[in-house]
Amino acid sequence: MVGSLGPNSRKHKVTVVGSGNWGTAIAKIVAENAANSNGIFEEKVEMWVYEEKIEIPETSPHYDASSPLCQGEQNLTDVINKLNENIKYLPGVRLPTNLHANPSLEDAVKDSTILVFNLPHQFILRICDQLKGKILPYARGISCIKGVDVNENGIHLFSETIGKRLGIYCGALSGANIANEVAQEKWSETSIAYDPPHLDSKCPTPHRSPNSSTVDIVEFEHKDTSGQISDVKLQPVPNEYPPVDHALLKRLFHRPYFHASVVNDVAGVSLGGALKNIVALAAGWVDGMGWGDNAKAAVMRVGLLEMVKFGEKFFGATIENRTFTEESAGVADLITSCSGGRNFRCARLSIERNLPVEEIEKTELNGQKLQGTLTAIEVNRFLSKQGLENEFPLFTAVYQILQGKMSVADIPHHLEC
């Protein structure tokens, strides 16, 4: 019996890789659930923190001149662990005491079976390289990085990039969520997509038939159903652990104020978070024109349909239309982004002030870049390389307007069919 404990005799250890605004909010949720999991998860949850020095300012409610923590610069991890608050990235929110901030990536992920990736996407490749060989070979991942990586050569899901680099299966979490609101326990919903290959069976399930992409240049990094991710053979989660399935992920992420729905469609959940930003620009322009709520709803509806079409065309059988039209990561995230998101607001201001969006971006965003303009340009390069611009009139209109080649007033005519 040595080395083969009975089923479910071991608990899942969970590590959140990343501790920014969203990383800390998700770590709070996961730790709340782990604290009360009936033996499914280890109570202690690790959160890897990119270590930095901070000083507690005198204006902080935590400032206490006599406390050692307030004598000059401190490690962010020490501050988080002592105050149970990430005063830099999620100030004012009390974190569960079973959440441990860990400056060592290697130590944080040691023996973890569930890795939650939550970092700005520009850091993810380097982190994966550092993680290689340090994680359990049968670990499972969930990427909370929003959107996808589109360039003229293809579309890459961050979850797949992570999975491929680490030789593990990685799903995705995305939805109509703003970190601060979720951290304050304001109600919202999210979508989790998780659909690992069936390691125990050779027969592919119908909804996961291999991607039927119709264009050659799209190099999806898709798993097949035999447990291979590219050249890496996936390892099954040992059966001493509770199975990592939809029900388990719901237990890990669902809270009374954070309703999680778990689905199979990783591509759909990931794509929604990227493409909605293109639509939000159009909605902002239309709103800025003063055309009223119906025109705004029209442009959102057309945008939603182009999202569906984009998914169908480039992810073929692996995508489900209902992810876009019915999931939080689809229609709800689109609605929120077209209500008050950054892309929407900057686009509206660009009409009101009669300035290009890039000018507004410079004056309003403090050096941050608008996701929508980048995505619109990348998606256009991808579509135009294949001669498919005409099939996506709204995405194309947004690009043309950004390039100064079309005016917002022409949108209705451009969409007429």
Added chain:
Amino acid sequence: MVGSLGPNSRKHKVTVVGSGNWGTAIAKIVAENAANSNGIFEEKVEMWVYEEKIEIPETSPHYDASSPLCQGEQNLTDVINKLNENIKYLPGVRLPTNLHANPSLEDAVKDSTILVFNLPHQFILRICDQLKGKILPYARGISCIKGVDVNENGIHLFSETIGKRLGIYCGALSGANIANEVAQEKWSETSIAYDPPHLDSKCPTPHRSPNSSTVDIVEFEHKDTSGQISDVKLQPVPNEYPPVDHALLKRLFHRPYFHASVVNDVAGVSLGGALKNIVALAAGWVDGMGWGDNAKAAVMRVGLLEMVKFGEKFFGATIENRTFTEESAGVADLITSCSGGRNFRCARLSIERNLPVEEIEKTELNGQKLQGTLTAIEVNRFLSKQGLENEFPLFTAVYQILQGKMSVADIPHHLEC
């Protein structure tokens, strides 16, 4: 050859029955298209006007003390025909000169092959009774009356009520439209549903298989596919006329500023316009609570799914989910109604002022009634009679809150699953 002219040798005569705010806006569109139809439609379009006396006030831009039109009370029809403006129901909008206001119902519909019904629903039964025997037996109708007639015994589409009473086939038009905006040619979209029985073929098409309603008390007035509407035998449109099909309806209703999509799903198009009002109340409450855009998007998403479920459950095979999730009459109308519609605004105010919605209705709406509260109550009676309240937690929550039996703060918990 007598009595059988060649194909398409006759033009369709179009009559709009009703001339309120929306009736006049739709009549404007139809007349614009008829003026330029390449022989498909008679140029002259009739609009039946419920005659009333009006006086042109001195403050009107049309006031001219020397004009006979400004000497005391005039017939509304005379004023419309002379000024080319419906100064009572659509002031400030110039109407096409080929639109003729007609006070005689019988004369307005004489020889018309296409009847567009556009009246407040409370008048429709009486108008149908007056029309009986006065219309062409092979006329076709389009109902622009929004919503459906729900009561505890069943759900009735206005299009079907009209069709049944008159012994003709009647489709429906509904979308994210506000009459004044459409009349000002602000861009919006609409959905037209039209799916008459195939009179020339006995084989039913799959998407129109008879309604598979699972509950006995629902008495839908559904056509079967053999050309029968209840006891009335439908008559084919003679082939001297261009066929009345989706393409023809698009020609009649589509404008550069009013994009029409034509589909088969009459029940879906009609249902969207009613059920969205229930969701708009919930969205208004959530917004009033200050829970943020994500919570509002969440409640809209849940509402959209309950709309889909309601359609599936009670209209079975005749409904298509995509009508709710992809059509203007579905998701776009929902979005608009949850942005600034009446139900949304009154619900939000009710939280801000801590008063029941009915109080807000009294003080804010000038005697008009909120559609959402009526529909929520009727839908609840219908659902509860069948013991199905639990399957529609949001619709049920809205009803309970209206009854003072639940608080808005409990919505997230109530929707948790």
